[in-house]
Amino acid sequence: MADSIVVVDPYSAGRGIAPAFAERGVEAIAVLTTPEPPAGLAKTWTPGDYREVHVLSDLDELAAKLAGHDPLAVVPGTETGVEAAEALSELIVPGRSNVLTLSSARRDKWQMAVALRSADVPHLRQISSDRVDEVAGWLRREGLENSPIVLKPQESGGTDDVFVARPGDDWRAKFDRILGSVNKLNLRNDKVLVQELAVGTEYEVDTYSIDGQHGLAAVWRYAKQCRGDRLGIYLSNTFVSADDPVVDVLFEYVCQVLDATGVRNGPAHVEVMITATGPRLIEIGARLAGAEQQELSLLGARESQITRMVRHRVDGDTSVGRYTQHQHVKSVYLSSPAAGELANAVRFDELPDLLPSYQRDVLPYREGSLVPRTDDLWTSLGYVVLATTDLEQLERDVEVVREIEAGLIVV
Structure with a gap:
């Protein structure tokens, strides 16, 4: 072997x-x-x-x-x-x-949309361009001149350089800021993706596929907020029960996305917005869900995309199926409204004793640390992981974390 x-x-x-x-x-x-x-x-x-x-x-x-x-x-x-x-x-x-000829559709956000359009899968209206005049013409043709739009790099991660421009905002300045800059993945932004703003509830759908058959490893519900023109400041990420009716809607749509973008084997991380007109793809990555999502899936489902990968590649197990929820899990993100010196953060050290559902935290800043203003996932103050079979306890612990966050001082 x-x-x-x-x-x-x-x-x-x-x-x-x-x-x-x-x-x-x-x-x-x-x-x-x-x-x-x-x-x-x-x-x-x-x-x-x-x-x-x-x-x-x-x-x-x-x-x-x-x-x-x-x-x-x-x-x-x-x-x-x-x-x-x-x-x-x-x-x-x-x-x-996976299907090699569609590789760019699993990496480049514009090519994702092209693949979905070719397969008649519902998708957001968008354009990829390095020219302001071309984008302006597209906005006129699509009737989006007085609508909110999103501007982002075509290849990036973690809401890096993702901006929202509302009616009356100077979207051209945001376009110029993205174009030509180097993002957090060390890639130069040669073009800018401009999309209609998707409004609704956003979900993370993590899958594992074997020979074109798709299995569902986890579903998470994002809570995010805008701050000024920045889109995608994380508030929380909540593990969704496999029995929740929204999971069926999401999985049916995601299977169409996986097929359209040529995913046949291995993990995929798919972000989908449930809008008033149905699910719409935000982006797909033909790879593991990042950061600590594998460990969090183990907490909630006792399995992850990595454990499925081992079963598939080592044991030859070709079964695909749907995860089962064993615990409620939530990551609670903390943010700072300004850059400066952090004060009143001593209670960070008390979290394991204060929160019965506490699992761990990733809070790199402490009393006296210099912190950035939170504009995206990369500039978050960190997060606290909670897990328990008692949903009411989880909700009480979230309130405690928010109380501590509200008491933080940045000067």
């Missing part, structure tokens, strides 16, 4: 792939698409977990070298590794990844 798995850009949630396979006696080989990880992901890079580490330069040459290991699969660890992982997979273990 093959005794290795290749992970391309094993950062963010992808850091958990190597340890999970190691528990089953399968060693991991890392492929990096850049000599160093993007700055925002560097802390999640653990080179000691890998038998070999390669930096991608010549695709064919590296594929020939890796093929000698007869790996179980080639998988992406995070967003930056998706296209390289799929290209390597097709050269080394053909048929074990």
Whole structure:
């Protein structure tokens, strides 16, 4: 049996792939698409977990070298590794990844919309351009000149440089700010994606597919808010029961999205807005749900996309199905309305004793720390993870966290 798995850009949630396979006696080989990880992901890079580490330069040459290991699969660890992982997979273990000709539709937000349109899947109106005059003409033709719109990079993550422009706002200034800048994934924004604003409730739908059959690993409900022109300041992320009627609506739509974008094998992370006219895709990533979402899924469902990947790749288990909720889980995000020095944060240290449902926290700032103004996921003050079978207790603990947040002082 093959005794290795290749992970391309094993950062963010992808850091958990190597340890999970190691528990089953399968060693991991890392492929990096850049000599160093993007700055925002560097802390999640653990080179000691890998038998070999390669930096991608010549695709064919590296594929020939890796093929000698007869790996179980080639998988992406995070967003930056998706296209390289799929290209390597097709050269080394053909048929074990996704439809290669649609690879850009799983990475580039404009190509996602093109793929959905081609497959007659409902989608948001949008345009990709590097020209202000072209966008202005499109807004006129679509009747969106006096409607709120969203401007964002075509390839990015974590609500990085995502702006909302409401009627009367200067959307051109936001366009110019995005165009040509380098985002948190260390990619230059050569074009800007402009969309109609989707209004409704946003969900994260995490799937795992095997040979074109799709399974549902988790569904999460986002709560976000706008601050000025910034869209996507996280408030919370809540695990949704598989029995909730919205899950059926989401999964039916997401399966159409997966088929349209050529997802056939492995994990996908799909963000969908339930609007007044039905579900609409925000974006899809043909990779694991990032950050700590794998660990959070284990808390709520006792399984994750990574555990499904191990069953699929090591055990040959081809069953796909729907997760079961075992606990209520919520991540509560904290934010700062301004940049400055943080005060009155001493209660952060008391959270394990104050909250019966407390699991852990990621709160890098403490009393006296210099904090940024929260504009997106990257500038959040951090979050607290709560999990329990008692929903009322969970809600009480959320209130305590919000009380502590309200008492924070930034000067």
